[in-house]
Amino acid sequence: MYNKFLKKHSPIKRLGQNFLKNSFIISKIIDQMNIQYQDHMIEIGSGLGALTVPISQIVKKLIVLEIDEKLVFFLSKNIFSNIVRIFLVNALNFNYKLFLKKYDGILFRIFGNLPYNISTLFLLKIMKVNEYIFDMHFMFQKEVADRIIALPNTKKYGRLSIVTQYFYNIKIILHATQEDFFPKPKVDSTFLKFIPIFKKKNxxxxxxxxxxxxxxxxxxxxxxxxxxxxxxxxxxxxxxxxxxxxxxxxxxxxxxxxxxxxxxxxxxxx
The missing domain is CATH 1.10.8.100 (rRNA adenine dimethylase, C-terminal domain)
Structure with a gap:
């Protein structure tokens, strides 16, 4: 199913579509995330369902935010509709606080293979709802990931490092090469785990x-x-x-x- 549609679908460049295709990387990501049946999951950008499909077979409910109409149609026809709830929406415009606060006392796990062109903006946006988040797992362009995890006294340490490290404990899960995606991007990638550091502050x-x-x-x-x-x-x-x-x-x-x-x-x- 996945490989067949992969050959037919024309990735949209302006949406930063680079679909994860390496089954070993996909399996390792899912294994490292340690997903449980009762987890409340939100995926940012499902793509062709490389992570959506296997994760939907583990959890009770999965929420997906996807901007591409064709991909939403594809997923709605090929995954468990009673388990996966798909929103056709731009992840940068979604009202996370309004949505998440409906689930009183529940902490969500958010994940995704983020389009490189929105990854930093999205990260800064999602920080504002940290009180509703258990953890996050995202794929970043390696250069951006290096800046996120950079330490003081290094050239890559800067504003992004400081802001993200103040709000999260961050761990490298794995590295992915250009060959692990379709179409092949010009850069390598890094998959990071973020655990919110809860602080009683505005x-x-x-x-x-x-x-x-x-x-x-x-x-x-x-x-x-x-x-x-x-x-x-x-x-x-x-x-x-x-x-x-x-x-x-x-x-x-x-x-x-x-x-x-x-x-x-x-x-x-x-």
Missing amino acids: IKKYLILLGYVTQIAFKNRRKIIKNSLGILFNEKTLLSLGINPLNRPENITVLQYSKLVDLIILENLL
Whole structure:
């Protein structure tokens, strides 16, 4: 079924469609996710059902968000309709909070082979509903995954690293090559696991402020912190938080950036 439709379907470039086709990679992903019958799952972008079909055979219910009408029609004809609920929708426009809060006390597991052209935007959007999420598993372009997991004092460490690592514990599950997809992308990929770090804070407000502070800090990576963040914090304040004013933005840890945001909120600096 899958291979037959794979040959017929013409991937839509503007939707970033690169379908996972390597059965070994698919099996390993499902094995590493450790899916249980009672899990509440949401898939972002089903594609041709490489993950949708086997996962629908494990869980009681699966929710799928897919933007491509043809793929929605294909899946609706070829999977268990009583198990899988498919929404024809752009994942970036879906109201996750409105949908998830209907399931009082239930934490969802979200997964998908994300289109490279929306992966970062989607990740920043889904962070805002962390209180409803048990864990997440996503395929990213390797370069983006490297930035997400990058550590301080490295070239790839930046705003995306800081924001994601503040809200999640992140683990590499596996790497996938260009050959594992159809059509073949120009880059390799990495499958990551995200476990939310629950904090009793206004997530949306904190995300905005963390984004603001890191935007100023990384506007010029070569500037030392006392100069780039001087409009918000004086040298004495930085030292009181254990931050060397002579360090550059890539030398400051996630915890130290979070302390700066805590201070902004505490003293109402903005």
